[in-house]
Amino acid sequence: MKTIRIGTGAGFSGDRVEPALDLAKHGDIDYLVFECLAERTIALAQQAKMRDPNAGFDPLLERRMRAVLPVCHEKSIRVISNMGAANPVAAAKKTVAIARELGLTGLKVAAVLGDDVLDILSPDDFRITETASSLRDFNKQVVSANAYLGAGGIVDALNAGADVILTGRAADPAMFLAPQIFEFGWKMDDWSLLGRGTLVGHLLECGGQITGGYFADPGIKDVPDLARLGFPIAEVSADGNAVITKLEGTGGCVTTATCKEQLLYEVHDPKKYIQPDVVADFSNVCIEEIGPDRVAISGGDGAPRTGSLKVSIGYIDSCIGEGQISYAGPGAVARGQLALDILDQRMDLAGITCQEKRGELIGVNSIISNADMTSAEPNEVRLRFVVRTDDLATATRIGEEVESLYLNGPAGGGGVTKNAREIVAIVSGLLPEHQVQTHFEMMEA
Amino acid sequence: MLLRDIAHSRTGDKGNISNVSVIAFDPKDWDILQSQVTAERVRAHFGAMITGPVERFELPQISALNFVMHDALAGGVTRSLALDPHGKCLSSLILTLDIDKSNP
Numbered sequence: 001m002k003t004i005r006i007g008t009g010a011g012f013s014g015d016r017v018e019p020a021l022d023l024a025k026h027g028d029i030d031y032l033v034f035e036c037l038a039e040r041t042i043a044l045a046q047q048a049k050m051r052d053p054n055a056g057f058d059p060l061l062e063r064r065m066r067a068v069l070p071v072c073h074e075k076s077i078r079v080i081s082n083m084g085a086a087n088p089v090a091a092a093k094k095t096v097a098i099a100r101e102l103g104l105t106g107l108k109v110a111a112v113l114g115d116d117v118l119d120i121l122s123p124d125d126f127r128i129t130e131t132a133s134s135l136r137d138f139n140k141q142v143v144s145a146n147a148y149l150g151a152g153g154i155v156d157a158l159n160a161g162a163d164v165i166l167t168g169r170a171a172d173p174a175m176f177l178a179p180q181i182f183e184f185g186w187k188m189d190d191w192s193l194l195g196r197g198t199l200v201g202h203l204l205e206c207g208g209q210i211t212g213g214y215f216a217d218p219g220i221k222d223v224p225d226l227a228r229l230g231f232p233i234a235e236v237s238a239d240g241n242a243v244i245t246k247l248e249g250t251g252g253c254v255t256t257a258t259c260k261e262q263l264l265y266e267v268h269d270p271k272k273y274i275q276p277d278v279v280a281d282f283s284n285v286c287i288e289e290i291g292p293d294r295v296a297i298s299g300g301d302g303a304p305r306t307g308s309l310k311v312s313i314g315y316i317d318s319c320i321g322e323g324q325i326s327y328a329g330p331g332a333v334a335r336g337q338l339a340l341d342i343l344d345q346r347m348d349l350a351g352i353t354c355q356e357k358r359g360e361l362i363g364v365n366s367i368i369s370n371a372d373m374t375s376a377e378p379n380e381v382r383l384r385f386v387v388r389t390d391d392l393a394t395a396t397r398i399g400e401e402v403e404s405l406y407l408n409g410p411a412g413g414g415g416v417t418k419n420a421r422e423i424v425a426i427v428s429g430l431l432p433e434h435q436v437q438t439h440f441e442m443m444e445a
Numbered sequence: 446m447l448l449r450d451i452a453h454s455r456t457g458d459k460g461n462i463s464n465v466s467v468i469a470f471d472p473k474d475w476d477i478l479q480s481q482v483t484a485e486r487v488r489a490h491f492g493a494m495i496t497g498p499v500e501r502f503e504l505p506q507i508s509a510l511n512f513v514m515h516d517a518l519a520g521g522v523t524r525s526l527a528l529d530p531h532g533k534c535l536s537s538l539i540l541t542l543d544i545d546k547s548n549p
Contacts, residue, residue: 039522215455260509261453264455264464265455265464268464270502271502283502285506286507317523318524358527362528366529369493370494386526388524388526425521
């Protein structure tokens with residue numbers, strides 16, 4: 001049976017660069033997929049594009065492409081990534097320019113388009129899930145609207161001979177599903193195969209999270225050499241079953257435990273993992289160790305797709321101001337608590353209007369918000385005071401109030417930091433798939 | 446005994462929903478997970494940190510449970526005021542649940 005080897009080049013936008021180069025050089029892979037687009041990233045990228053029409057793609061695109069393109073070109077490894085973010089065409093142009101500079105003549109780069117649906121959303125018909133209101137009644141400054149595209153546009157670009165494919169918003173697993181559809185000739189209504197291919201994509205999409213990253217817990221779950229963590233490879237068969245492995249000699253581990261954790265990562269009902277192309281079913285997946293750092297995955301399934309695409313709406317939500325200060329030694333918690341009480345009073349006294357506020361002591365109750373405050377006294381605490389405001393000028397005053405605790409607050413406060421930022425947040429909704437036209441633009445180096 | 450002695454966990458986020466897996470190290474402990482790590486106990490364990498309902502899904506073939514906790518992320522990762530807006534730390538906290546090993 002035909003098999004292909006797919007490697008993950010990145011599991012998030014800030015991921016390490018070298019593991020992708022290692023995979024390209026030594027992984028004997030056919031495809032290298034970079035997943036670099038978090039929920040909010042595309043909204044921020046859209047703002048960057050509004051300021052500069054040539055911007056709006058992933059800031060690390062150039063570094064990643066420079067690192068891997070020469071090897072990928074030499075070994076005929078095809079690259080797929082959502083580093084196009086809000087501007088896949090500009091990302092493709094940049095990639096072509098890099099390829100020319102590196103002498104990679106003839107490299108074909110495709111930009112997959114159609115995810116940007118800001119102009120086609122009906123203000124009255126499009127419903128925001130979170131607020132159960134229409135887009136018009138949502139009444140916020142919307143900066144972006146992007147539909148999660150399925151594998152179709154990427155498959156079309158592969159059929160047209162693209163060596164590098166850059167998308168904007170695509171469902172993360174779809175970037176891994178596309179080469180399986182293309183290589184094995186899967187039908188777009190073979191729900192079992194699409195479900196299995198989605199499973200492979202889901203397991204690979206977070207890179208090192210299946211090879212021992214986000215897993216280590218010393219003494220209980222030890223992982224070797226995390227500083228040189230190897231990224232995953234899936235050996236996929238034409239029947240959609242796969243072996244997850246990693247490059248020999250790299251750090252990390254692939255075990256049934258790492259695969260089980262990743263299987264359920266960001267999954268709700270395991271029977272219904274809703275994707276643009278299929279509703280994947282992970283409920284009967286079998287995970288079996290077949291060798292060192294080799295785990296066999298089988299039993300994935302699928303049901304017909306819903307016919308709707310999820311759309312992420314980026315909007316200007318609010319501003320957040322924050323300040324922090326530390327207290328140490330005996331009485332640190334009490335002095336931290338006194339400082340929080342002072343800050344609460346200062347909001348009224350200084351006339352600062354808050355939409356929402358949060359005061360906590362890191363080391364005591366910043367994560368466990370309902371923590372028992374009388375448990376053992378820590379050596380030090382760090383106060384964190386954070387406030388949602390209507391505007392940035394007000395947000396800036398929060399840090400100033402924390403800073404003023406130096407001379408006006410409890411004894412021994414030190415190490416103030418402060419920041420204020422505008423918040424672009426995300427809500428979502430569903431769009432009938434026939435309203436979204438996916439296509440690609442091809443360019444050549 | 447703590448849940449941490451027999452199981453491991455990972456958290457994921459989607460909007461204002463957190464999912465937390467609980468996976469037995471040894472399939473022999475599946476019965477304990479199934480009977481003792483209920484949605485009600487998980488809901489009570491997190492207390493006021495979660496304001497919505499908790500659902501539980503079972504995956505016996507991999508000895509795992511998946512908890513879906515609604516309204517668990519202080520408004521969701523893109524607008525939350527929390528220090529850990531993704532709720533990444535919740536996986537470590539669920540493992541502090543008490544387990545009675547003598548009574549599966």
